[in-house]
Amino acid sequence: MKKLVLIIMITLFGFSAQAQTKKNKNLKYTTEVNGNCEQCKKRIEKAAYGVPGVKTASWDISSHQLSVILNEEKTSPSDLNKAIAKAGHDNKEFKATTADYDNLHSCCKYVRE
Secondary structure: OHHHHHHHHHHHHHHHHHHHOOOHHHHHHHHEEEOOOHHHHHHHHHHHHHHOOOEEEOOOOOOOOEEEOOOOOOHHHHHHHHHHHHHOOOOOOOOOOOOHHHHHOHHHHHOOO
16 A cells, blocks of 8 residues: 555656746847847847846847847747847848838848848
């Protein structure tokens, strides 16, 4: 009887441990985002901060790298990339719609691939 209870407990513990995949509350994520200038920087960072769970966001004009720290319990890198594309800036995962790109200021219109 004790062995049966022990087996059941071990089995239940194994299932509960498997079901819990811990999400990172401070995921450091970097991606390339197209843009040209200080206005792009402000727009990209504003779009990033508009995504729930984004804690920090910094886009470098010369390297086109967006570095963020985000809470995976609230958002994902994919959600972040969608928001950046919606703001008019292509990235590795999503391309901005023509309408969103056309809304950019003339100095912000980067060469699209």
